[in-house]
Amino acid sequence: MVDPTRGVLYPARLPEFHRLPAPVEAAELVAWFWIPEWDIDPGRSSRQEIVAYPALNLVVDAETVTLSGASTRASHRDLRGNGWAVGALLRPAAVAALSDDPSSLVDGERVLVTASVAALRDAVVEAMATGDGHRERAVAVFSRWLAERVGQVDAPARQANALMDVLMGDDAALTPEEAATRLAVSVRTLQRMTHRHVGLSPAAMIRRRRLQEAAQRVRDEPGLDLASIAAELGYADHAHLTRDFRAVLGIAPRAYRTVAGD
Template identity: 80%
Template sequence: MVNPTRGVLYPARLPEFHRLPAPAAVTELVAWFWIPEWDIEPGRSSRQEIVAYPALNLVVDADAVTLSGATTRLSHRDLRGTGWAVGALLRPAAVAALIDDPAALVDGERVIDDGRGVTELRDAVAFAMGSGEGHRERAVEAFSHWLEDRAAPVGEPGRQANAVMDVLIGDGAALTPEEAATRLAVSVRTLQRMTHRHVGISPAAMIRRRRLQEAAQRVREHPGVDLASIAAELGYADHAHLTRDFQAVLGIAPRTYRSEAIS
């Protein structure tokens, strides 16, 4: 599993946050589960700014079950009071069981309330989250059982779609759509159709998103490494290209982000 704070712009501001691996029964459906818990004093809030993964998330909280689409911009949540959420970063094989057109959900979200055990899922996860020691693991177990019933078994098209996600945003990910297509032994056009069908965005957009996540993490965690080196390692054309990407999505330059993130 990747660094638990990748995608989180300011980890020092996080409430209690955990990433848990997917149980064996749902590893083809979920990359991992993520669980924030917070207790913010009255009258205050905590803003969490996120460069989310180029994938869909299914999120359970005390009020609803929500499917969030892939994002192409910076997103944030303002946390207040006391609360929790249990999210599943979905692998492409799970998406078809939840939505017909993931492209329609890009940069958006939808409450899932289709009568297929959704209320029971919310209640089971809520019960687990309030049950003391081991509550996160029990919540993930309840969540996993529901997903397994709804989206399993995974066939060959789902496995092929998962392979695309691995090549585009996994360890040692491809730097270009052409490289990804070559690794998968498909055409670039086929690759584009697969990501549109299972994620909702293009392969190039997925690569840009993953690369920006990695860039932000390296800028933040390695203050002694110059930005030109980071740009070269991640496949940016040059330092200026990295800066343009930062400013276009995050609204700040890498040097400004570095000083803010480590202060």
């Protein structure tokens, strides 16, 4: 599992936050589970800013179950009072059971309202209220529900998971052409697969992963110059990295390094 703060722009501002691996029964369906818990003083708020992974998330809180689409921009959420959420970063094999058109959810979300989903929410709420080990119990009931919802994972779904690994995993491809070669498919087939399972193009997914990793390295490796980061992540040059930062995050890399390090 990647660094738990990747995608989070200002980790020092986080409330209690955990990333848990998927249990065996959900390993082909969920990259990891993420659980924030917060208790903010009355009259105050905590703004959490993220550059989300290019994937769908199924999120349970005390009141709703929400399916969130892949995002193309930075986003934020202002936390107030006390609360929690249990989110599953979905692997492509899980998507078809929850949405037949992921592209319609890009930069958006949909509240799911069915008897089955209500049962999931109630089970997670009960698990989160049970003291020590509550996060692990919540993940366990979430995983069982998702495994039952998806059913048997077939060969095309596993190929879609391999696609995500090639585009987003360790030693990820730097271009759609490289990804297609690794998967032994055409670039056009690759495009159809990402559209069907994520709703974004392969190039958009690569850009998001690069920006996530760039932000993490700019923040966490203050001694590393920006030109080296740009070169290692496949940017054409330092200026290209800066343009990406400004376009998505609204801030230049040097300024972000200063602010994030405070």
